[in-house]
Amino acid sequence: MEDKPLVDWAWIGDHLDDVVVRLFQHLQLTAIPVALGFVISLGLAIWAIRRPIVYGPTTAITGLLYTIPSIAAFAFLRPIFGLSLLTAIIPLTTYTLLILFRSNVSGFQSVPADVLEAAEGMGYTRRERLRRVELPLAIPLMITGIRLASVTTVGLATVAAILGDSFGGLGQFITEGLQTFFPTKIYLGAVLSVALAFSLDILFVRIELWATPWARARAEQTA
Amino acid sequence: MADQPAHRAAVVEFEHVTKRYDAPVKRRGGTSTKTPGAVNDLSLKVPAGKICVLVGPSGCGKTTSLKMVNRIIEPTSGRILIDGVDAATRDITELRRSIGYVIQQVGLFPHQTIADNVATVPRLLGWNADRLRARADELLALVGLEPGTYRDRFPSQLSGGERQRVGVARALAADPPIMLMDEPFGAVDPIVRDRLQNEFLRLQEELAKTILFVTHDIDEAIKMGDLVAVLQVGGVLAQFGTPAEILSNPASEFVARFVGDDRGLKRLALDRVGDLELVQVPLARPGDDAADARRRAHADPFRYLLLVDDANRPLGWVDEEDIPASGTLDEALANPVSPIVNRRTTLKDALSMMLDADVQAAIVVDRTGACQGVMTVDRVARLMREGEHGRMYGVFGDED
Ligand SMILES: Nc1ncnc2c1ncn2[C@@H]1O[C@H](COP(=O)(O)OP(=O)(O)O)[C@@H](O)[C@H]1O
Ligand SMILES: [Mg+2]
Numbered sequence: 001m002e003d004k005p006l007v008d009w010a011w012i013g014d015h016l017d018d019v020v021v022r023l024f025q026h027l028q029l030t031a032i033p034v035a036l037g038f039v040i041s042l043g044l045a046i047w048a049i050r051r052p053i054v055y056g057p058t059t060a061i062t063g064l065l066y067t068i069p070s071i072a073a074f075a076f077l078r079p080i081f082g083l084s085l086l087t088a089i090i091p092l093t094t095y096t097l098l099i100l101f102r103s104n105v106s107g108f109q110s111v112p113a114d115v116l117e118a119a120e121g122m123g124y125t126r127r128e129r130l131r132r133v134e135l136p137l138a139i140p141l142m143i144t145g146i147r148l149a150s151v152t153t154v155g156l157a158t159v160a161a162i163l164g165d166s167f168g169g170l171g172q173f174i175t176e177g178l179q180t181f182f183p184t185k186i187y188l189g190a191v192l193s194v195a196l197a198f199s200l201d202i203l204f205v206r207i208e209l210w211a212t213p214w215a216r217a218r219a220e221q222t223a
Numbered sequence: 224m225a226d227q228p229a230h231r232a233a234v235v236e237f238e239h240v241t242k243r244y245d246a247p248v249k250r251r252g253g254t255s256t257k258t259p260g261a262v263n264d265l266s267l268k269v270p271a272g273k274i275c276v277l278v279g280p281s282g283c284g285k286t287t288s289l290k291m292v293n294r295i296i297e298p299t300s301g302r303i304l305i306d307g308v309d310a311a312t313r314d315i316t317e318l319r320r321s322i323g324y325v326i327q328q329v330g331l332f333p334h335q336t337i338a339d340n341v342a343t344v345p346r347l348l349g350w351n352a353d354r355l356r357a358r359a360d361e362l363l364a365l366v367g368l369e370p371g372t373y374r375d376r377f378p379s380q381l382s383g384g385e386r387q388r389v390g391v392a393r394a395l396a397a398d399p400p401i402m403l404m405d406e407p408f409g410a411v412d413p414i415v416r417d418r419l420q421n422e423f424l425r426l427q428e429e430l431a432k433t434i435l436f437v438t439h440d441i442d443e444a445i446k447m448g449d450l451v452a453v454l455q456v457g458g459v460l461a462q463f464g465t466p467a468e469i470l471s472n473p474a475s476e477f478v479a480r481f482v483g484d485d486r487g488l489k490r491l492a493l494d495r496v497g498d499l500e501l502v503q504v505p506l507a508r509p510g511d512d513a514a515d516a517r518r519r520a521h522a523d524p525f526r527y528l529l530l531v532d533d534a535n536r537p538l539g540w541v542d543e544e545d546i547p548a549s550g551t552l553d554e555a556l557a558n559p560v561s562p563i564v565n566r567r568t569t570l571k572d573a574l575s576m577m578l579d580a581d582v583q584a585a586i587v588v589d590r591t592g593a594c595q596g597v598m599t600v601d602r603v604a605r606l607m608r609e610g611e612h613g614r615m616y617g618v619f620g621d622e623d
Binding site: 112114115116117118119120121122123124125128133136137212213214217218 | 290293295316317318319320322324326328329330331332333334335343344347376377378379380393403
């Protein structure tokens with residue numbers, strides 16, 4: 001034991017294909033819940049801006065879901081769905097709802113009232129207005145929510161290691177490292193998680209810039 | 224009355240229109256109440272191609288009245304007829320697309336280019352891309368914005384005045400017969416506002432839309448309106464008439480107070496030299512017989528001759544005293560001419576020019592510069608007095 005270095009670079013070099021597989025699994029454990037969560041919370045947010053009474057109960061329910069410990073959720077779902085992806089996806093998706101519902105609602109609320117009034121007065125139908133005016137203008141705050149949800153989910157998804165080899169993701173390295181007293185795996189899992197979270201964050205900042213050219217025009221104006 | 228609907232303009236008529244908002248909160252007693260009316264039994268008719276200004280203090284129901292036309296707000300009772308058809312019976316989307324709408328905050332779409340903003344309604348109507356582009360350019364030019372410079376910008380890159388112009392262009396895009404304008408020039412500084420008002424009036428001379436225009440500023444109402452509806456709090460119509468009528472004969476204490484103590488002065492900004500009965504003064508030309516000219520000058524209460532050229536264009540005043548007893552008139556006798564105005568000059572501008580020149584009279588010329596007569600302070604005063612005594616102006620501008 002004593003002669004083992006803190007990080008066994010040779011081991012990493014020999015297992016690069018494992019690293020790629022785990023990274024891909026982890027990306028899957030993040031992307032699917034965030035995407036599903038976004039679609040669900042977008043629907044809920046549209047409902048809530050049409051019927052403000054929906055907002056309070058939805059916030060309460062998504063908040064409640066958020067407080068369920070992830071280990072407990074996995075343990076509860078495993079007997080039902082086995083070691084399938086669903087066992088991880090379901091709780092991870094529900095955790096995104098609190099953040100994404102709120103950010104989507106804020107996105108819609110950030111659309112200036114005069115813009116909505118002008119759109120209504122000029123004869124946009126509700127659908128057209130949603131698609132052509134409200135959604136584009138809600139993008140910045142929605143993406144802020146997606147960034148936060150992605151980073152959070154990357155962290156939470158390490159717990160999905162209990163799903164084992166086929167879906168476990170980077171958490172698998174950490175669990176194995178702990179079980180076999182092999183710190184290299186622990187460091188590897190942790191560092192790659194952080195790097196993944198960081199990369200996703202940058203990716204979405206880029207997407208936001210690309211999707212909102214008008215905001216860039218304003219920034220150049222004031223610069 | 225004989226309506227002559229201008230090209231693509233429509234008659235808008237309010238028929239006993241009332242709007243009451245539901246009280247937003249129930250009082251502690253628990254009884255749900257309706258608020259007092261925001262608009263109360265409003266009846267008025269705007270002829271095709273005219274600008275009707277709704278004016279009154281804040282909260283008197285101007286915006287509510289306007290929004291009932293494009294049904295952003297539905298009346299509690301009464302009807303709004305557009306060319307005789309009840310707006311409530313029309314398809315709401317189609318109705319709105321046929322009405323231009325301009326609001327104070329403009330409400331440009333921040334995420335769309337200026338060209339896309341302008342082409343909003345035509346795009347909703349399904350025009351093809353080429354036609355949309357051509358129409359946007361045409362309208363930008365119409366409101367005085369160089370298309371090449373502005374079409375690809377975003378609203379955040381424009382000044383307040385430029386945004387207002389884009390707002391007007393957008394409202395005009397599908398050539399609607401009716402325009403609703405809610406304090407359209409309220410958010411810009413007075414100098415820009417004045418310019419936008421003038422440009423808009425010039426535009427309206429060509430377009431001849433039926434326009435409902437909301438403002439809380441009586442001066443703007445008088446300037447912009449063919450007709451002015453003065454509303455008082457509670458949404459009650461206090462007076463409906465031409466600006467001149469409202470200034471000359473306020474229908475109530477409220478209207479008199481609202482138009483202000485200086486309504487005489489305000490009328491000066493409204494009435495034009497052409498409204499005055501002009502004074503005719505003796506004319507003479509260089510080379511005319513001096514003795515005869517002197518006799519004519521003496522016979523006139525003015526004691527002045529106006530020396531004019533062959534085309535009757537004024538050369539200058541000649542004082543009776545300066546006319547030689549014999550010989551002929553010479554141009555050198557003429558004193559420089561006092562202010563020269565035309566029939567379109569407002570009395571306010573004409574009087575201001577006379578004060579500047581320290582004279583009692585101004586020469587009125589026609590388009591060719593030929594003298595038509597002279598306006599005097601006395602004639603202005605006489606016009607004002609007639610107004611006070613109830614001179615009637617045709618409500619629908621039949622006199623024009
Ligand atoms: N949505 C609303 N709910 C309740 N009251 C309203 C609403 N909109 C306007 N009001 C009230 O109706 C009256 C007229 O408002 P408005 O038409 O906006 O006046 P103006 O445009 O002349 O300032 C005001 O007393 C205002 O408080
Ligand atoms: Mg208003």
